[in-house]
Structure formats: structure tokens, C-alpha cells
């Protein structure tokens with residue numbers, strides 16, 4: 196697409212908006228992009244793109260993975276454009292390009308890394324034409340926005356350009372089957388001790404062989420449809436990953452990885468399976484981008500261990516854990532609940548799952564609760580569960596449906612009562628599961644709980660398996 | 662009592678498998694038969710007390726219609742004979758005359774109900790619904806790609822109070838034919854609406870069976886009703 200007068204007007208207006216925002220001391224996030232796209236709907240198609248464009252998309256893990264990729268590229272000395280501070284929809288991408296362009300729109304950097312919302316693919320991918328696109332996984336997400344996996348897959352299959360090189364999850368047959376004609380490599384994690392032979396989740400969206408529709412035989416199931424399978428009828432099998440984790444060693448914070456046929460040890464910033472996938476995906480992406488293995492290992496070593504989705508601290512010999520549990524996303528929440536169950540020791544769990552925005556303006560939707568594995572919270576080591584927020588009755592009912600004894604559950608619409616309703620005596624850990632929209636509130640609760648834990652007599656730390 | 666769940670491996674979207682999970686809690690003595698898409702439906706030879714089908718993707722919907730087409734007259738006879746059905750979300754359309762795509766092409770339905778649906782894949786409809794069933798309030802969430810147009814003689818399931826019925830002009834939501842209950846309401850509808858669920862159990866001959874977690878269901882219902890009335 197060529198630049199026309201309309202494009203230049205939009206660019207000028209966007210640049211003006213960005214300059215205005217800077218003068219006001221505000222961060223220029225999406226606004227210049229929204230302004231440009233409003234004036235010139237095909238703005239992204241007319242805006243010159245950097246020489247090399249990397250995209251990261253998928254249902255879960257795209258933010259963590261692109262953050263990791265950006266940190267590693269930066270520590271290797273690359274200078275690039277990214278939308279890390281903005282949004283992952285078309286306006287966020289446009290804003291990032293505008294902010295790093297000359298007055299005539301020429302990009303000031305040769306490389307761009309964009310986190311991309313999969314639902315927005317029609318408005319981004321045909322224009323941006325990423326050279327490399329990493330797809331972390333495909334799962335059910337918000338029903339209102341993303342409907343179901345077939346809908347998202349259809350969008351990706353339709354709008355990913357023919358030339359885009361794909362980096363796909365070999366352990367996710369929905370993801371692995373995207374655009375079969377495109378050049379591609381896969382990443383995957385070998386069978387691990389916790390993997391099973393059957394699915395232990397409510398949602399499992401790969402039911403039949405993608406090739407012949409016959410019954411699949413699962414070699415192992417990790418969670419939901421993540422695992423490896425083959426079809427006895429037609430010979431179809433999960434693809435072989437070029438990048439694979441053989442095993443992880445959480446105590447030493449390392450993982451044994453095979454990169455294009457060569458085995459080596461790499462640092463592991465966080466040992467939860469989801470983070471192993473994110474790290475592996477970042478490694479695969481950067482290897483394909485051309486970073487040599489030595490540089491990769493050094494860059495991973497420098498990655499901060501801090502993880503926004505999972506923060507733990509010790510108070511007086513007890514643990515206080517903050518764990519993100521994205522409301523309306525049944526898979527992310529199920530993973531969070533399983534992590535809460537598997538965390539060692541006796542636990543009190545707090546659930547803040549309401550989307551505060553939705554709860555204020557509307558009645559938050561409940562269907563997703565029934566696709567989410569609340570059953571994981573029905574565990575002898577979870578001593579109490581506190582539910583607070585607008586939909587507390589619905590979550591309470593869901594917990595009863597999951598078999599949690601009612602005497603273990605306290606619930607209130609008054610979030611201010613969450614702390615007093617949570618027993619802290621006799622537990623080793625307080626686990627706070629919160630939706631991203633109420634992080635500030637959850638942090639306040641954490642601070643109050645911390646004070647309560649401080650007031651308790653110190654507890655001897657019991658040895659436990661990590 | 663036998664309860665048949667049609668194609669649960671595919672027809673399980675939007676949390677609606679919760680309806681059957683709740684029925685299992687209410688009716689622990691009942692026999693629940695799950696029929697896979699490549700299996701023979703129980704209703705072909707037997708007469709289950711209730712047949713359930715939950716929402717599905719658009720491509721599965723086409724397969725389900727083809728799967729059920731040979732059983733058209735059997736299904737009609739079961740409906741006329743008073744067998745209970747709970748079809749939710751786009752399972753309702755499967756029984757209609759046709760489903761129209763954006764390009765005007767049509768997918769022929771089973772033709773058991775005088776209604777048709779129109780898909781609009783790029784504009785998903787999301788809304789809250791508040792209405793009534795036999796005089797008591799009913800709530801639910803709608804999240805769908807289709808709009809449904811009932812023909813002459815279609816009997817609605819729920820009267821619209823606030824929100825949208827089968828389409829924006831339709832005064833009712835869902836379809837009823839004898840004991841066939843079809844609704845687009847998600848929730849799951851049985852967990853959201855104790856009085857409606859009670860009526861369904863009564864139809865199944867389970868008048869003496871209490872609703873599972875009845876007090877909690879009613880507590881949640883009262884709170885939700887208040888929220889729906891305030892925020893809709």
C-alpha cells in the first residue's frame with residue numbers, strides 16, 4: 196500500500212497527539228495510534244515497517260514471553276521498537292511505530308518486537324507481515340470476545356501471511372496445526388513426572404485426530420489439550436520439536452534443553468510449567484532469529500527471576516503468595532488453582548476473581564466458572580477459601596459444586612471483609628489469587644495479611660519438597 | 662430414569678456442561694448416558710426422560726445436524742410424546758429450518774422447529790437477559806454469533822423483561838414445544854434459575870427430589886436478581 200495524503204494527515208495528527216501528551220507529562224500509549232487509525236483506517240498498511248518484524252501471539256503467556264524476548268534482545272545489545280508499554284491491539288502497534296518514526300513515517304530502528312492480540316489479527320497481520328510469528332498456545336479465553344478456539348484458529352489461518360515463519364507449540368495440537376503450508380519450527384517439553392495418561396481438566400478442546408477425525412491415542416496429557424498424541428488410524432502424530440526441554444532442575448534453576456539437535460543446560464527463571472513453556476518459546480524464537488546458543492544462555496542468565504504472575508514472600512516462617520488468576524479465562528484460572536493446590540503446606544486461599552470494571556458497569560458473566568477447574572481447590576491441604584467481590588455467591592456455589600465442604604468457605608460482597616474472614620492461624624501459607632483488574636486492591640489485602648502474619652508467633656520452617 | 666447427553670466431547674462450550682453436572686447432583690439415582698458424535702444415540706431405540714445438548718462451534722454444528730438428520734422423525738415423535746429436552750445456545754438452531762451465513766448461503770437444519778438463524782461471525786452478540794418463566798424471574802447471559810427468527814406458531818420459553826429475546830424485536834427468548842426447552846441463555850441456566858430448574862425436575866417426575874444446594878442456589882439467585890435489576 197502506498198502512502199497517500201490521508202496517511203500523512205493521520206501521521207501528522209498522531210505525532211501531534213504524542214507531542215501533546217509528552218508536554219502534559221503523560222505517557223504516550225495508544226492514543227496516537229487510535230488517532231491515526233481513526234483518520235486512516237488502513238494506516239498500518241501504509242506505515243513503513245522496520246526491516247525485521249517479530250510477532251508474539253497466542254492465548255496465554257504472550258505478555259510474559261514477549262517481555263522475556265525483549266529483555267534478552269536488549270541484554271544482547273539490540274535496539275528495537277516494541278509495544279511493551281502499550282496495548283497489543285492494532286492501535287498499540289500503530290502507536291509504537293509512530294513513536295519510533297521520522298516525521299515522514301520512516302522507522303528509526305530496523306527491528307520490531309510486537310506482542311499481538313490474536314483476536315485483532317485481521318487488523319494487524321496482513322499489514323505488519325511479521326517475518327517470524329511465535330504462537331504460544333491456543334485455548335478458550337473470554338467467551339464474549341474470543342468465542343471459542345475454532346473461531347480464533349479460523350482468524351489466524353486466514354490472516355497470517357504466507358511468508359511468515361511460524362514458531363509453534365508442538366504439545367498443543369490446535370497451535371501446531373495452524374497454516375500447515377507456512378515454514379515452521381516447533382518447541383515442546385518432553386514427558387515430565389507430573390504428566391498423566393488422561394485429561395484431568397473440565398475443558399479439553401482436542402478430541403479427534405486433526406487429519407482423519409479418528410480417535411486419538413494420548414502418549415501423555417499435561418493439562419487440557421496440552422500433551423502428545425498419535426492417531427492409530429492414519430498415522431498422524433504430534434510434531435517433533437526442534438527445541439525441546441528434556442527435564443528441569445528447579446533446585447538449581449536450570450533446564451536441560453535440546454536446541455536444533457544439540458543438548459545443553461540453560462538457566463530457568465521460574466520452574467512452573469507455564470514459565471518453562473514461556474522460556475522455551477523465547478529461546479526458540481531467538482534461536483530462529485539468529486542468536487547463537489552461548490548468547491542466549493548469557494541473556495537468560497541476566498533475566499530477572501521476578502515474575503509478576505507469581506510472587507512469594509516469607510513472613511515469620513510462613514509464606515504469602517500472590518498469584519494472578521485472570522477472570523473470564525478458564526484455562527489461566529485452572530492453572531492458578533492447580534498451582535495453589537500443589538504449593539506445599541497447609542493453605543488459606545483468597546479468591547478475587549471479579550473483573551472490577553465489569554462488576555461496576557454490568558453484571559459479570561458467570562458461565563466461565565463452570566469451565567474452570569475449581570475442583571483443584573477441593574484439597575485436604577487447602578484449609579479455607581475466602582471469596583470476596585460482586586459475584587461471591589456464584590463463586591461460592593461453584594465451590595460447593597466442586598465438592599468443597601461449605602465450612603471451609605467464607606464469602607462476602609464486601610471486599611473490605613476479606614482479611615477478617617481469612618484464618619491465618621494453623622496454616623503455612625496464605626495464597627491470594629487475584630484478577631489483573633484488581634491488583635491494587637489485592638496488594639492492599641496482601642499488606643494487611645502480612646501485618647497479621649507478622650503478629651503471629653514465628654513458625655519453624657518445615658522442610659518440604661520444592 | 663435415563664438422561665442422554667448428546668455429543669458432550671464437542672457440545673460443551675461456554676460453561677454449559679455445568680447444567681448436566683448440576684442435574685447429576687440433583688438426580689444421583691438417574692443414569693446419565695453420554696453419546697459421542699460417532700456413536701448411536703440412546704434415543705434411537707430407547708426413550709430417555711431427558712435429552713440434553715450444549716453449545717458447539719459452527720463446524721461441529723454442521724456435523725451434528727448431519728448426524729441427527731436420519732433421526733428427524735424419531736425426534737419429532739419424542740417431542741410430541743412429551744420427552745423433555747434441554748438444548749442450550751446454538752443447539753437450538755440445529756432443530757430449526759436453516760442457518761444462514763453472512764454470504765447468504767444456507768445450512769439446512771432438521772426442520773423440526775419453525776425458526777431460522779442468521780450468523781454474523783464478526784459481530785458477536787453479548788448481553789444480559791432478564792425475563793420470566795411462568796411468572797418467576799429468569800436470568801442469563803447471551804454470547805452468540807447468531808440471531809434467531811421464529812416463524813408462525815413458535816411458543817416462546819421466557820418472556821423478555823429486559824435485554825434481547827430471540828432477536829431484537831422478539832418478545833420472548835428461547836423456544837418451547839411440549840417439553841422441549843430450548844434457550845440461548847448461558848449461565849449455566851439451571852444453576853442460575855432455581856424455579857425453572859424445579860419445573861424441569863417436576864416434568865421429569867422428580868417432584869419429591871430436592872434441588873441440590875437449594876438454599877445456596879436461591880441465595881445466589883436473590884443477589885444476582887438484585888444486580889440485574891440495578892445494572893440492566
Ligand SMILES: [Zn+2]
Nearest residue numbers: 404407426429
Ligand atoms: Zn488420524
